[in-house]
Amino acid sequence: MELAWYATLGLVFAGYLVLGGYDYGVGLLLSGIRDDGQRRAALTAVGPFFLGNEVWLVASLGILFGAFPRLEGELLSGYYPAVVAALVGVLLVTVGVQLRGRPAEPAARARWDRVVVAGSALAALGWGALFGGLLQGLPLDASGHVAGIGHLATPFVAATAITLVTLVAVQGATFLLLRMPKGQAADRARLVRRLVPVALGAVALATLLGSLSADVRAAVHPGALVPLLLLVFALLAARLLAERRPGWAFVASSLALVAPVLLVGLGRYPAALVSTVDPAATLTVAEAAAAPATLRLLAWVAVPFVPVLIGFQAMSWWVFRGRIDGKAPVYW
Amino acid sequence: MDPLPLARLQFATTTSIHFLFVLVTLGLVTLLVYLQTTSFVTRKPVYERMVRFWGTIYLINYVLGIATGIVMEFQFGLNWSGLSRYTGNVFGAPIALETLLAFFLESTLLGMWIFGWHRLRRGVHLALLYGVAITAYLSAFFIMAANAWLQHPVGYEVRDGVAHLTDFTALLTNPTFTMALGHVTSAAVLTGGMVLAGISAWLMLRRSPDYELLRKSLWIGLVTVTIAGVPLMGFGFAQFGAVGEVQPTKFGDDAAKAQAVADFTARFGPGDYLPPAYANASLGFMILIGFTLAWAFVMLPLFYRDWIVRLKFPLVIVGLSLPLPFVAAILGWLTREGGRQPWAAYGLLKVDDAVSPISGGVMLASFLGFTALLLTLAVTNWVLIAKRAARGAADPALGRSLADVTAEDDDERRPEPALAR
Numbered sequence: 217m218e219l220a221w222y223a224t225l226g227l228v229f230a231g232y233l234v235l236g237g238y239d240y241g242v243g244l245l246l247s248g249i250r251d252d253g254q255r256r257a258a259l260t261a262v263g264p265f266f267l268g269n270e271v272w273l274v275a276s277l278g279i280l281f282g283a284f285p286r287l288e289g290e291l292l293s294g295y296y297p298a299v300v301a302a303l304v305g306v307l308l309v310t311v312g313v314q315l316r317g318r319p320a321e322p323a324a325r326a327r328w329d330r331v332v333v334a335g336s337a338l339a340a341l342g343w344g345a346l347f348g349g350l351l352q353g354l355p356l357d358a359s360g361h362v363a364g365i366g367h368l369a370t371p372f373v374a375a376t377a378i379t380l381v382t383l384v385a386v387q388g389a390t391f392l393l394l395r396m397p398k399g400q401a402a403d404r405a406r407l408v409r410r411l412v413p414v415a416l417g418a419v420a421l422a423t424l425l426g427s428l429s430a431d432v433r434a435a436v437h438p439g440a441l442v443p444l445l446l447l448v449f450a451l452l453a454a455r456l457l458a459e460r461r462p463g464w465a466f467v468a469s470s471l472a473l474v475a476p477v478l479l480v481g482l483g484r485y486p487a488a489l490v491s492t493v494d495p496a497a498t499l500t501v502a503e504a505a506a507a508p509a510t511l512r513l514l515a516w517v518a519v520p521f522v523p524v525l526i527g528f529q530a531m532s533w534w535v536f537r538g539r540i541d542g543k544a545p546v547y548w
Numbered sequence: 549m550d551p552l553p554l555a556r557l558q559f560a561t562t563t564s565i566h567f568l569f570v571l572v573t574l575g576l577v578t579l580l581v582y583l584q585t586t587s588f589v590t591r592k593p594v595y596e597r598m599v600r601f602w603g604t605i606y607l608i609n610y611v612l613g614i615a616t617g618i619v620m621e622f623q624f625g626l627n628w629s630g631l632s633r634y635t636g637n638v639f640g641a642p643i644a645l646e647t648l649l650a651f652f653l654e655s656t657l658l659g660m661w662i663f664g665w666h667r668l669r670r671g672v673h674l675a676l677l678y679g680v681a682i683t684a685y686l687s688a689f690f691i692m693a694a695n696a697w698l699q700h701p702v703g704y705e706v707r708d709g710v711a712h713l714t715d716f717t718a719l720l721t722n723p724t725f726t727m728a729l730g731h732v733t734s735a736a737v738l739t740g741g742m743v744l745a746g747i748s749a750w751l752m753l754r755r756s757p758d759y760e761l762l763r764k765s766l767w768i769g770l771v772t773v774t775i776a777g778v779p780l781m782g783f784g785f786a787q788f789g790a791v792g793e794v795q796p797t798k799f800g801d802d803a804a805k806a807q808a809v810a811d812f813t814a815r816f817g818p819g820d821y822l823p824p825a826y827a828n829a830s831l832g833f834m835i836l837i838g839f840t841l842a843w844a845f846v847m848l849p850l851f852y853r854d855w856i857v858r859l860k861f862p863l864v865i866v867g868l869s870l871p872l873p874f875v876a877a878i879l880g881w882l883t884r885e886g887g888r889q890p891w892a893a894y895g896l897l898k899v900d901d902a903v904s905p906i907s908g909g910v911m912l913a914s915f916l917g918f919t920a921l922l923l924t925l926a927v928t929n930w931v932l933i934a935k936r937a938a939r940g941a942a943d944p945a946l947g948r949s950l951a952d953v954t955a956e957d958d959d960e961r962r963p964e965p966a967l968a969r
Contacts, residue, residue, distance in 0.1 A: 253953075260950055267659035270614070271652040277621050278651075282644020285636020289629025293904040296626060300914060303622050304921065307615050311925055314611040317945060318932045360633065361905045507637045507712045514644055521649055528656045535660060535667060542951035545663045547607075 217515070218505035221283040222481070222488075224518070228279060230477040232272035233343070234387070234470040236306075238262065239269050241388015243309055243336030244381070245407075246329050252322045255329055257540065259313060259548040261395035264536040266313055266548070268529055273306065275525075282514050286360070287488050287504035294362035294489070295349045298373075302342025308335025317548045337381060344380025348373035350480050351426065353435040353490035358497045367492070372429050375422035382415035383451075383472055390454055390469040393462045397539055405458040408465060412455040415472075419447060435490040440483030447475035549908030552900060555627040558915040560885070562623060564878050565922050566616035569929075571877055573613045574688060574733065575740020576606040577681045579772065588674050594760050600944035601761065602744065605933055607662065607946075612929045614655070616922060621647070627911070628892070630902040635893050638704045638713045639697055646690035654683035665947035688733055696725030698893045699884070700794040711896070723790040728884070730783035734776045735880070738841065739873040741772025745844075746870030747937045749863040756940040767851060770866070773844040781838055795894060797822055798887035816898065820890065827887035834879035837872050 316328035393404040426432040453468035488504040491497040587595030657679040703718030748766040792799035796808040850856035892902035
């Protein structure tokens with residue numbers, strides 16, 4: 217039961233990274249678009265999905281709280297700075313995207329767009345730092361407390377934070393490739409091809425720093441190589457497919473965002489939180505889970521309703537499928 | 549520096565700001581359901597204009613509701629890890645259900661509603677709004693169940709030092725839940741009515757165009773305030789008995805208080821088990837505001853021959869009353885939450901044991917940072933609502949297409965929007 221919920225948690229958070237990933241990716245790419253109308257067009261491409269993307273984060277947090285209350289408390293307070301950075305980033309993107317269309321003056325809209333860019337960068341950096349922090353473990357003592365926040369200040373964590381920014385940028389680029397009018401396809405594909413090597417470089421740097429760090433070597437077992445390879449191949453595939461098959465390129469870059477979740481989940485299993493100071497204090501998935509009665513209650517609700525939730529999301533994807541044109545509804 | 553008061557203050561500010569937006573979200577979505585249903589049935593253009601105008605205001609407000617809600621959700625883990633650790637098995641369940649069953653759907657459906665103006669059939673589009681409203685109320689249901697559990701823990705047993713869920717239905721029949729849910733939802737509907745009435749009154753005083761829309765909105769708003777006030781007060785006063793029994797230190801008489809304090813001292817050691825004085829003071833002011841708002845019915849006869857507009861001063865009164873329900877709501881929460889101190893979960897877990905083992909400096913930085921950020925965003929949001937409202941009903945943001953926006957300058961006031969399709 218715990219394993220099923222742990223997998224669900226991973227799945228939902230991966231869903232958030234894939235969907236929220238293109239929100240933030242498009243957000244980052246706004247910085248390169250000079251024209252207000254073009255920025256609005258890019259956000260219109262995200263448009264109908266934006267509100268539905270973010271809920272995956274809230275749902276994963278709900279699952280974390282309901283099914284893994286102990287992990288929730290220790291994870292969020294143990295990685296305080298990373299989580300707060302991500303949270304502030306998410307907040308700025310949410311607010312910026314939804315309010316940027318309200319002022320009538322283009323200058324005010326440009327200010328909100330800068331908020332979106334900053335928020336996207338911060339959100340990706342924060343989640344990337346959290347992944348890095350999870351992979352290197354934290355100074356958890358036997359009572360479940362973490363002393364201080366300095367444990368996050370390592371080169372490896374910095375590298376994973378930057379890596380996630382690049383992955384998210386690739387995701388945003390493939391999304392725009394898929395959604396923007398056909399006429400822009402060549403330019404969009406060129407952007408994807410340029411961004412992928414940057415992302416690969418960041419992955420290589422993070423891998424190198426990780427293999428040099430004793431904490432990371434101790435926390436992660438060799439099974440982590442599989443998701444790492446998946447990440448590299450997915451990025452390469454995104455680059456190769458960008459020209460001809462935008463849909464598949466988007467699938468590939470989405471897989472590149474699923475890979476970090478697999479890396480963190482499989483690479484350390486059965487540990488949910490690895491302690492760097494006391495091996496006995498390492499929190500396993502089974503220990504972190506809520507009591508069986510709670511998990512059963514949640515399962516009774518989740519099994520019939522999750523298909524409904526996904527169904528409504530799928531309805532939204534279907535209704536608003538295809539490339540945007542002059543008739544696309546605008547709100548942002 | 550002691551992190552506990554900072555964590556509490558951060559929770560109080562975040563929750564208060566969150567609730568101001570939640571009230572309007574719940575209240576306006578209820579009225580939007582009425583407006584869009586009427587528009588669907590009667591096909592009168594004025595109702596469609598009202599949905600698009602009030603819908604835009606609703607959506608601007610909704611932004612901060614989500615933003616602060618996400619902060620709330622994270623805050624439990626960030627600042628109150630002891631609460632997750634000790635009560636997570638029980639308290640986490642309604643929170644998880646809220647995110648999965650309610651909020652997830654609400655946002656997904658709302659996204660489709662916003663962008664569905666030109667794409668979806670009218671019936672489907674209306675059904676989406678019904679979905680948004682139902683899930684919004686479902687959110688309130690689960691969140692109030694979670695809050696009520698902290699007020700009066702039920703349906704659990706303590707094993708191995710942590711609370712375990714034994715009976716989920718007990719959470720839903722909790723005496724601190726049912727009445728409070730009715731109280732909060734009627735407060736939200738009343739606030740929605742007040743927003744309609746208050747903004748319409750100001751726009752009429754400014755002689756904004758589209759008199760028909762504004763007069764109708766003013767009427768609907770004031771009728772809503774009048775009707776919602778009855779259950780609001782009923783559920784409010786009904787809580788004294790129920791809450792007094794399970795929370796003697798909040799509403800009990802002196803003997804009950806003394807007995808509760810003796811009991812807590814025996815179980816948890818000596819300490820200050822009486823709530824702070826502000827909890828009762830804010831209750832008094834809240835009731836005062838409630839009685840003031842109950843006078844809304846006086847305005848209704850003034851619609852005869854439009855006296856309410858001709859006399860002008862009733863409009864000023866309605867406009868000035870706009871902040872009252874918000875103030876009352878905050879005061880009410882101060883009573884409910886402050887009145888149960890020093891408990892995070894009443895009689896089970898003290899706030900001292902619930903707070904995260906974070907250093908005071910980190911907590912201070914987090915408190916100052918988030919408070920500044922959320923306050924700035926809240927004020928910006930209200931300014932945007934005010935500006936949008938001041939531009940009048942002629943140019944709603946809802947239901948435009950990319951060609952509309954690029955073809956015309958955004959500043960240009962467009963005439964009546966064409967109907968969708």
